[in-house]
Amino acid sequence: MVTVEKVTYPKIPLDAGQVQGWKDIPISFEPLVPLGPLSREAGFLMTSSIYFGEHSNSPYAHDTNKLEGSLLTLFARRSVARRLLVAEQLLPACHHLLIFDAYRPYQVQESLHDFYKQKLREKYPAMDNETLECETQKYVSLPSKDPARPSPHTTGGSVDLAIVKLDRTHEEELLQIRSRLTDVTLTIARRVGLEMRLSAIMRSHARMLDFGTAFDHGGEKSALAYYELKIAAGEVLTDADRLACNNRRLLFGIMTQAGFQPYFAEWWHFNAPESQMGAATAGLGYATLGSVGLDESNIAHENTRLKIRQEARRLQREGGQAVVRTALQYEILSALRETGDPGLVEGWPAEIIAPPEE
Template identity: 40%
Template sequence: MDASQESIKSVAEDLYKPIPTEIPPAIGWKEVLVEENEDPLVAIGPFSGNKYDRIFTSSIYFGERDDSPYGRDKLKGALITTFARREVADQLTTAERILPQGLHLIVMDAYRTLDVQQSLYTQYFEGLKKQHPDWDDDRLSEETQKFVSLPSTTPSRPSPHNTGGAIDVAIYKLPEEVEKRVSAINDRIGIIGEDESEVEEVYRLEMERIGLIAKNAKLLNFGTQWDFGGVEAALNYFEGLAQHKQLSREEEEARQNRRLLYNVMIKAGFEPYADEWWHYNSVQSQMGAMTSGKTRAGYGAIELSEEDWHHELMRRKHLHGTELLTRTPVQSLDKLGRHVLWLEMAQEAAQTIGDMKETSLPRAAIIEPPEKQAA
């Protein structure tokens, strides 16, 4: 084996190092001092119009696609756009580059409004209350907060996702031919750049890329659904299980995939969260600062800017418009006058994708305590 092969082997092994059996606890994270550093929120994912547009996102809480167990408009305050602090978005692009060739990050959630936080917290809390009627509110809240933080409007104790410094991620892969086509699309968009004369081609390519990934992505096996609210979701669950039994093939596969995600995210600068394999924190968040040994956090609660809201409304209108165009006969566009050429192009792109909700991605879990934990 030559030096280059040794190097490749070493890098590969480095990405699959075991997850520590002891993950730094986040106990006391709310006491970490917050000194807001003004790092802005940025849009990531499709149509973000920036360098973060190649990170694929699927807005579970908005009900963007069929991988969501929630219907559209079922969770008040849910966003179709994934927003995160700019430094977090930069770290995500780093993580994407670290992944082995052919594997990619998918982001399910980042910045979260307090309305969504409240809905998720109440949902889990009430589920636990039904299972454990003998528990008092303090214990119910303590157990709930392992999976859903308490919504907070207190500046010194913001909810982690409401800071834009917490991220929920997984890894997917594409069939070889689809991977090649998506790569070619990325290259072409990179060449075109911001040439306004090529905006129609960029739009077609962006729509094609979205459809190819949404309908062909295969999520790696991590052992549970995303947002599963049980002990099996713990980051090092399979590391611990292996100390007591021989892992099945599926369990070993899940352990390896969790190791990969963990090592990639750590190398990109994130901090892990012990109770959820998909959740990682910026060191600028209170929770990330606590687990990394820092005494101050740079991210407090943050609200969407006017520009952010403008982008969010654009994404919603585009989604609804695209879904309408997939059902609109071509002849009907003639009645719309001078905009017909643009609409014909948009309709062609929409009908190429087909059903915008259709996806090959597995359905996420509703965040609630598993029935098997019932007393």
């Protein structure tokens, strides 16, 4: 036995290594947070849940195109929400982000993938399955439950969005409402009323910039560098194409400056570098965002928004016969009478995901 002489080391504490309650210690995990209405962290972001069919511009608003499992609330990882807020601040005056999709449950990812693949099969009946799958995955990732290979949107690390622009008069109205929404003493009823008015300003007066295609256009024209390739080939762009090219550059510029990574096949899709797709684009050797599910607070938030939506639709149907019994009902009805149909949108073009018409 080896001994150390004439050296005294510190005593070992009597309680060293005790681990009572170790299972209650939280593991570091980046949660999903809500974007848009009633969000404490990203309430200033304008959202339009395209696959839920939240607004009239969505082709999924029709019963024949409903996607099972789609969410009214758009959720994203907290770091994604923070980057989106940075990107919003980088925009020119009167311009705003319009977010169509972010976190996507597995069921919705599967429905979109199968829908697009079937449309391709119908259009190209001679195409073999391997080619069908390859072409499908340009626009809709393969749904995956493999924790090592998650679909980008199921990680909460991907976002689909565009830019809209308000005129100065309505921008001032929007900023005034935003200022009032910073009041931490607002009741949820009052907050809902103000947010409905803010949404109405955006839905009625914010026009989406021309990006050359509608959102979710399923063809080569949606490619991020579609116009850049034409310029590189020496082609002279039309005035309309130059405008679309410049608008894509604006979106690309503010999103990459905010820390996102682009996706080559879709001008509207951006990834966090912590996701696998984003890490690959950024040249990183690892990713930290895997598939994620909704936690209890996310589910509660979604249920609250669904109840408010249901109440608004009921009061809208009842019209002049509507009876209000709560402060929330009063705020909703007042907002409806001032702003009209909360689902009606003008100027936000979107297509059902399908191969383009030739």
